[in-house]
Amino acid sequence: MTQHVDAAYQARLDARSGKLSGPTANLAPGHVQANLAILPRALAADFLHFCQRNPKPCPLLAMSEPGDPALPELGRDIDIRTDLPRYRVWRDGELVAEPTDVRDVWRDDLVSFLIGCSFSFEEAMLQDGLPVRHIEQGRNVPMYRTNIQTHRAGVFGGSLVVSMRPLKAADAIRAVQVTSRFPAVHGAPVHLGDPAQIGIADIDTPDYGDAVEIREGEIPVFWACGVTPQSVVAAVRPEFCITHAPGHMLVTDLLNSRMAVL
């Protein structure tokens, strides 16, 4: 008996088998991809509260049961220990490994948090005819630490990380409309225009990702970024934690179009 395997499930199976170990951008178009943070149960309640208080950088798509590698809300047969192409393993805040599989370090007290990612709203922008410069230029999106503080929850807190896409003013207005429809994947921008107002000293030197060209007549538009939760987790230096490697996301069975509230 055979079963239909669609592009999203295939991407997970390829990650599981080791056939896929690279970035997931452009895999399974139309499907939601997710950021991953895996924390010991002792930190999970605080982190869940942090996500609840900071939905723009941390739009939580799903949270697992402790020790359970399945995430039935996000797709069939998911094993979070194998189904991402590459992971980062952290001990006491130090990066100790970048494996393609975390079964050997799995623990019964680990809780997985899956957080919405900008790929979803970028797809909506492109479908609306809006330019996405880092995709045009074949680069990673530029990301910046800001002076905007997140709302603290327990041990978790710190500054908001934003991603930036340059747009003409009329396109920036349209991008607010288009991305407002997607609150589960960061939603509307948090700032536009002068980078210094949110504590960014040099727009050409992002803290993460790559710089992109800002053309004559364009303004930088800033969205809350899913790197924020990684940044706040890193600051806590938990005794153990696992995240996805940058750009190596969980490809889910959810459809981007179903993330739109309207």
Next chain:
Amino acid sequence: MTQHVDAAYQARLDARSGKLSGPTANLAPGHVQANLAILPRALAADFLHFCQRNPKPCPLLAMSEPGDPALPELGRDIDIRTDLPRYRVWRDGELVAEPTDVRDVWRDDLVSFLIGCSFSFEEAMLQDGLPVRHIEQGRNVPMYRTNIQTHRAGVFGGSLVVSMRPLKAADAIRAVQVTSRFPAVHGAPVHLGDPAQIGIADIDTPDYGDAVEIREGEIPVFWACGVTPQSVVAAVRPEFCITHAPGHMLVTDLLNSRMAVL
């Protein structure tokens, strides 16, 4: 037998009796107010087409039958010849009178166009906690001719007029969301940031209305303005036409909240 007279109808009755001859700002809160252009039938088809092609500056709420002073879609018992506090009468493009009643110049071939006005979306902004500077400062909204061309229809064409409200970036993003809900009253902004990009040489010298303060960290945000139709009509220099006097609008029975599409 008595009939309930609400604030909107009362405003029209007061204009009709001559008791009200001043601006209508803040009268009958919650009710839609409308810009007026009255044109001879020979120009009406072109003007209707102009409105259809330029819905952002010319969101048409209602159009009368030729010669008929009633506008049943906009309110009960409306007589467009008497129910605005003050009019402007134009002959061959020259302003010839500013009466409080136009019954003496009425003609059987006149068609009335009622066009949405920014008061509606400003109310939504204020209810959302967003600042509206010209209201804070007790001034008229600053308006500017731009280098953005409207879409021509027959004899009507010319440049877009915009109104400007200064906002902090995060408030500008929120204002895009709030005003996008009101396409029938100008809707989302058409530009934000650098005034020179849309042909405005000096933000402190508006072409219509009053300058307002732009504070540290604020950007100018520009909406399509209902002065645009008056400006394009004036350019045509029709043999006869009537408009409202600036700020002296038709107060309708429609509710601002019912203008929201979502």
